[in-house]
Amino acid sequence: MTALPRSTGPGRRRTGPAAAALLAALIPAAPASAAPTPAAADAPHPWSLRLLDTLSVPAGTDALGTPFGGLSGIDFDPRTGRYAALSDDRAERAPARFYTLDLxxxxxxxxxxxPDVTAVTTLTDQxxxxxxxxxxxxxxxxxxTGGTRVVWTSEGAGAQGQPATVTETDAASGRALRELPLPPAYRPVLDAAGRQxxxxxxxxxxxxxxxTAGGSRTVTLTESALVQDGPAPTPETGSPARLLxxxxxxxxxxxxxxYEVGRVTDTPTAPVPGTPDTYAAARGASEVLALDATDFLVVERTYASGLGYPIRIYWTTTRGATxxxxxxxxxxxxxxxxxRLVFDSRTTGVNTDNVEGLTWGPRLPDGTRALILVADDNFGLFGSATKFHLLGRWPG
Structure with missing residues (x-):
């Protein structure tokens, strides 16, 4: 999500053994019986994540001749110790690109x-x-594929009929190799009046x-429901996103x-900057990270004018789901x-900002894997900054 979430207008507010061992070490599995109620989903999990450190890069920073911002995805390569960080610049400020960096x-x-930015790679078509x-x-x-390729998503533009894509790209040259086909249900359809x-x-x-499965499976998650599946989150209801x-x-x-994205629970405390009569809030799933073939961490990011971008991270599983x-x-x-809830930024006292990326990092001194979050600065919109957050397991 690169722009301000939709406004609600004046007067209304919308607020294998190794894998199994890793999962058990990080977050014990919740019972795979009936799906939890929304209240139960927000109840703390027996294990959780804690914020250890944050570094911030001011908006307007340049890196290797490009504006360093809009970072919406990040992934760690344990073979090299380096990260790939994807900018959501729609080839407007500079060519579509990803950065290689050290943290x-x-x-x-x-x-x-x-961060130590070591390379910028322009993304190109086939x-x-x-x-x-x-x-x-x-x-x-x-x-x-052993760090020689990257796979990345594009949201497209549903309102204009532009489809979302999943593209595999040569990591060295940036050249697209192929697209993974998405199911027909994902393709935007407009009626005669141009409405999606x-x-x-x-x-x-x-x-x-x-x-998952050593890279043999690719998993995507929509931010909220497909249009035909239901509405985006509201203060009354969540939204049925699809994990594919x-x-x-x-x-x-x-x-x-x-994957049921939670309802909007954060209430705006001030108008949207520049629009004194408009309050706005929204919620969506901004990233997913595999624990193993069935279990995942999902970032749910909220926007509420005056409050910013609180995030929650949930443990979730496909076991027992339709x-x-x-x-x-x-x-x-x-x-x-x-x-089940494992992290809530509102308890940290830190403005985590617009978090859109989550990856594993290196091992911490206690032997557990670090988790790294990245926040998209929206190229300075409303004072946001690029932020990297270091998370660890609690208890350690």
Whole structure:
């Protein structure tokens, strides 16, 4: 999500053994029985994550001749110790691109107060041409195939009929190699009056991307419901986003499940800057990260004018959830993925800002894996900054 979430107008407020061991070490599995109620989903999990450190990069910073901002996806390569960070610049300020950078740790803190940007790679189509202006909206990125390739998502533009995409790209040259086909239900459909009636919701499409089974499966998560599946979150109800599991080689759907994004619970405390009579709030899933083949962490990011961008991170699982891969539209009777709260930024006293990326990092001194969040500065909109947050397990 790169722009201000939709306004509600004046007077209304919308607020394998190794994998199993890793999961058990980080967050014990919740019971895979009935899906939790919304209240239960927000109840603290027996294990949680804690914020260890934050570093901030001011908006307007340049890196290797490009504006360093809009970072909406990040992924760590344990072979090199480096990160790929994807900008959601729609080829407007500079060509569509991702950065390679270092974020070394010193104990439980970042070793440096700025990232070390070592390379910028322009993303191009299969003919080697940079993407035209506003033809892509990059959102999430993961290393794949031994660090020689990356896979990344574009949200497209549903209101204009522009589809979302999942693209595998050569990491060295930035040249696209292929696209993974998405199910027909994801394709935007406009009626005769130009209104969108189906497909990925405009500006709320493929925000989340991760891989499982040693990279043989690609998993995407929509920010909120497909248009035909239901509304975006409101103060009264959540929104049934879709988590899609695909064979990475063929693109064939292997499973799909409903992830219920929570209702809007954060109330605006001030008008949207520059619009004194307008209050606005929204909520969506901005990233997903695999724990193993069935269990994931999901970032749910809120916007509330005057309050900023509080985030919550949930543990969730596909175990026991309905497989909806063949459904063009949901019926409303699907069993969603159970979820439990493991991190709430509102308890930290830190403005985490517009968090859109989540990745594993290196091991911490206690032997557990660090988690790294990145916040999109929206190129300075409303005073935001690029932020990197270091998280660890609690208790350690």
């Amino acid at each position: 070394p740790l010193d104990g439980y803190r970042f070793a440096h107060r700025q 003919a080697g041409r940079p993407y035209p202006r506003r033809s892509v909206d990059p959102e999430s990125i993961r290393w794949t 009636v189906a497909g990925v919701r405009d500006n709320e499409a493929l925000e989340g991307l991760t891989t 599991v695909q064979d990475h080689t063929t693109g064939r759907p292997l499973a799909a499940h409903v 497989d909806v891969r063949d459904r063009g539209a949901l019926t409303g009777h699907e069993h969603p993925m159970p979820k």
